[in-house]
Amino acid sequence: MNTTTYNRRSFFKVSAVAGGGILFGFNMLTAQKTEAGVAEVLADANQINGYIQIDSKGIVTIMSANPEVGQNVKTSMPMIVAEELDVAWKNVIVKQAPLDTKNFVRQVAGGSQSLRFSWKALRTAGATARQMLINAAAQKWGISPSECTTNEGVIRNSKGQTVTYGEIAAEAVKMEVPKDVPLKNPKDFKIIGKNTTNVDIKAITTGKPLFGLDYKREGMLYAVALRPPAFGQTLASFDDKETRKVNGVKDVIKFGNKIAVLATSTWAAIKGQKALKATWTGDTKAESTEEHDKKMLAFLDTPSSAPKRNDGDVKTAFANADKVLERTFHGPFMPHNSMEPMNFFANVTADKAELVGPTQRPEETRKQVATLLGMKEDQVSVEMTRIGGGFGRRLMWDFALEAAEISKLAKKPVQLVFTREDDMTAGLYRPATKYKFRVAIKDKKVTAYHLTGTGINGQNFVRETFFPAGAFENLLMESHNVESKITTAPWRAPITNFLAFAEQAFFDEVAREIGADPVQFRLDLFEQARVNAQKGMKFDYDVDKSIGVIKLAAEKSNWGKAEKGVYQGFSAYYSHNTYVAEVAEVVMQNNQPVIKRIVCAIDCGIVVNPVAAINQSEGGVIDGIGHAMFGDFSFVDGKPQANNFNKFRLIRMSEVPKVEIHFVPSLNDPTGLGEPTLPPVGAAIANAIFAATGKRLYSFPFAKELGMQGS
Template sequence: MKLHKKDNFSRRNFLKTSALASGGMLIGFNLLTACKPEAKMPVDIASLNFNDFNAFIKISDEGYVTIFSPNPEIGQGVKTSMPMIIAEELDVDWDKVNVAQGILDTKNYTRQVAGGSQSIRQGWDALRQTGATAKQMLVNAAAAKWQVDASSLKASKGIITNTSGEKLTYGDVVKEAALLEVPENVVLKDPKDFTIIGQEIVNVDIDKIITGKPLFGLDYKAENMMIAAVLRPPAFGQKLVSFDDSKAKNVSGVKEIIKFEDKIAVLASSTWAAMKGKKAINANWKTDSKAESTEEHDKLLTKILDGKGLDVRREDGNVKKAFSAADKVVEKTYHSPFLPHNCLEPMNFYANVTPEKVHLVGPIQTPQWTVNRVSKLLNRKEEDILCEMTRMGGGFGRRLYGDFALEAAEISSLAKKPVKVVFSREDDMTAGTYRPAIKYRIKAALKDGKVTGYHLKEAAVNGNMYGLIPNFFPAGCIPNYKVESGNYKSNITTGAWRAPYTNFLAFAEQSFFDELASELNIDPIQLRLDLLQNVKNTTDKRIEYSGERMEETIKLVRTKSNWGNAKNGVYQGFSAYYSHNTHVAEVADIELVEGYPVVKKVTVAVDCGIVVNPTGARNQVEGGVLDGIGHAMYAGFSFKEGVPQSKNFDSYRLIRMNETPKVDVFFVDSNKSPTGLGEPGLPPAGGAVANAINTALSKRLYSQPFINEFEKSKILS
């Protein structure tokens, strides 16, 4: 048991910490619990008489508890797992829990953000404290009613029991509890006593999702709402000169056409009419800044790696001396393309700008930042802006930026009508915020059978290196270690893409370490384990990963994958990486089908601390692995004179259902506080597959997508 002192629990802090929005991918929750065991969940809970318990929790006289979820749900399952944490410490029956979404509320909630796989990690303690504190206040109210000591009472499944066997439900004492002072100390459960955390719980929205109930931004409708399709510059670096909208105005359903910035909005009564009207506009554009092409980017990034304008991110020992004294120096260069996000639900957002208020509704990962930007754009006070969040049909970083929400707000302000901006798939792919194109050059010194020097250089379009990456593996494992980065500034918009910064770096580094293992004639897994011995007891506070936890994770996947003992015709590849505070190791099994490498199975070991919801956790890991494999194998994206060369899935390759392997997920047993899972499964996947392909074909891959490497080398012909 763990006591939390009074200085952590003023009433204000209780309200703040129970919002739990102090992390990256933080999802809100609305916990509705029937506390009377004989009660059934009502069909319509809105008709119940709820009493405000605090800013987050409402409890009805009938015993139902509602806890409003402050953060956006992006599909990572936190809308399920975060309420589980509250319910655990509140001691209510999960079978009688309902979850719903709150609105943006900067007064009572903090950091309402979805991104970075930080929700559970950042919210763990505060969510538990929220549930435990609410439970203690209810117990204290019951104690006052019975005139007994609160320590003599027990609470379970929403029912408080005294030593005489008398019972009160939470609903019976909620009015009195709401008037009490916040307890000075609250007792958190010992993990061995958890009854909800660690259980297999299905997604709380699953019934609505599979039956098509309104949940997503595209589902949202409002009275007198117009649909807006926006014509944007066809190439990055272009500006609007003039346009003829006469044909667009003749399209049935088109109501109004508005120019704003270098864009043209077509407002119509339906999505089809708006998009048809947009296509009918004849616009003239001019190139205002440099129109860039992928071939040019490749040359510029190589020039950066060859030059001296790199920024040093970390330097240990004397790298130059290590290379001069080496028995052998190994150097390789790796390249990745731009990548779009391609969320299943294209970008969309609703805005209704009136003199009284600004009403925003839609799928957004950064509601508070978006409101702040809308406030500045429209010169309106933030307190006059109401932002409601819908569930998102995918985000992966694209919905961090909110450009679509700003478009909706500006169009509504100009049209003086409620408007919902809707992207087509072509809009989504050609007017995106892309993962930047990147090149890595890695150089290692080998001396007396050891890796004695390591030098990593990064060159990225618009920059990519994150401050913590130089402190990930192999930092601390190699005595002479240096990381540098540089960038080329482009007018192509780039930003976070699932597992930012590590999604390609993990492939480059883990492929490189397999090459080093080959040079040293040592098992690839053993090489990593040997290196980790150098950092297991480090006092270097810059190091972000744990040598001990990474070692345990690697050993688990080695056992579970039957590493080194695969049956004939199965070729294995290993990869391990730490990102977003979680340690992951993967082994890919491939087979050659008519000479082509096919990924049949991936075995994954994960140390994410306590697993709150095994069902959701496995889903996240499996999804990350498949995403990582699919993009590494097939996904390429290019520009020619600033124009995206893929506009839809007919020219942009994603992994297909018959190409998805079996994914076996194993979690390291742990009582440590949980960490993130939305992203860490992705980075090691490409490296594991690449290393398995090399085992099968003796072919090293240095660029993604791998399918292009196959075609260039003709190894499959």
């Protein structure tokens, strides 16, 4: 049972529609199945915000509130509603909703939390709608609702009489919204847990206009901006004579510290941008990677006045150690490089602003634009398009602000478009980080653990409630920050994307130092965490789930029993409420290590849509391999040293190994999945490469450290 506290107005906003349909509006996060028949179904709807609609034919339309960034919420979340509503999936249509804080909650795509946060709300919404339909049918038949059952949109009573959802919908609108609704036992799920095709797959593969770059409006101009070539520079002057000669260029506008070229096509705008001559001033020497490295290294040796965690007596444990093992790891800046570069449409008039585009955080985008324009938030509308990749970059709103400001100055509707060079050089980056690990070893046991993290523009570069917190009685974690004018932002699995590599690679080295098997070493640490938890020590992860994925990965990879010439490396990490363990297998070819297989075990609760979950998990692994092996980005005097893929190396199809995904069977509520498989893979690879070559890796990219050809 799930108790609701929603009343008729705040939860359902039920209203009749022409043809005997019904609208069930509720707070949810879903998306769009197909455009086929949507216009016909919605034609007579009284409200197209926050609802389930059932038309007289029994077709169910579910509005999507959450941004679709490739994480498959446009399929998985409607599946949850359809499951509890008990409707046939073939009769469901899903349509994207605009930003609407009155009807929806948490319209955000970030932190791999969409399913986790919406799970019970979506189930309750579907189940409550189903109960209202049952109640209406029972009233019609003059029987108790308990005598009715449902199956795929049909209600049946104990006498064998039936009525479809569409036929009873107009009566259901008159029913009171029940406060207590039964939810299905997960063992009875018929839709959840079944492979279901992405609802947008046909539109994507046939080139239908789904993405921000596809959006067009009558009279719209395309804008491309010229921004400072180095972080910390200011625009002194510019010459736009040659730009204005470009066929199709309509205007050149200075806005803030940038210049916008407006044209009738993206090509004309790009040509106009390249023809601009600008003079920039400002001392940018402090914004070089070399300078950042010096500052971060200095902090690694600087005690923090406010440690993030300080358990036991670390100082004494180190003083009494037989040996101290210390290692430092270095992580570079990293661009997001979404397949779809940043873009946004804006139409700003005197009394309102219309925004359309790919955003992971529409509500915050609206707030920022309203502040910029001096408008009230209800004067700003945000319509979401499908997002061609985000990885955290589109959690920010700078590109929407630029579009709004340009539109206001131009007094025209504008679509701002970043070129790939703009996207890579004027973006927001994963902050560069460094970590120093120290352990005290006595009698071949680790008696103390000390981690110091430092990075660019961040508040906390450690995770003090994650493993190994709880595994050591003496533990110290410290974090420092280096300020920079280089803009930074969340990057897929923020902080943990590099911290997991550093930690798990270091643990492998510690295990070998004390003569322990790397897998058994971790299992023993989790058992110690269990003991320490009983003593009152607090941490966020679940010991049993951690042990479960480690054992599953070891079993599926045949850990320690690989055939001759195959070298294995292990890693395990908890993030986004999900547990992942991975084994990498490497072989040597032409004296260079080649990754042949990744075995990945995951505990993420109930898997709503297995085929999508596998895709997400494989994608995270491959993304993690590519950036660990090849990702390298640096600055000289504030200027990015790569502006396109000819200088920024991505993983190639021929380099992608076999990836095996294994889910721990579970009936627990779902947790994150878009990000958790990325953090552990770097260490699994590094540890396998050590097994193959005897060389320890302490920095991204590995190919550079290994001197690999074509790196």
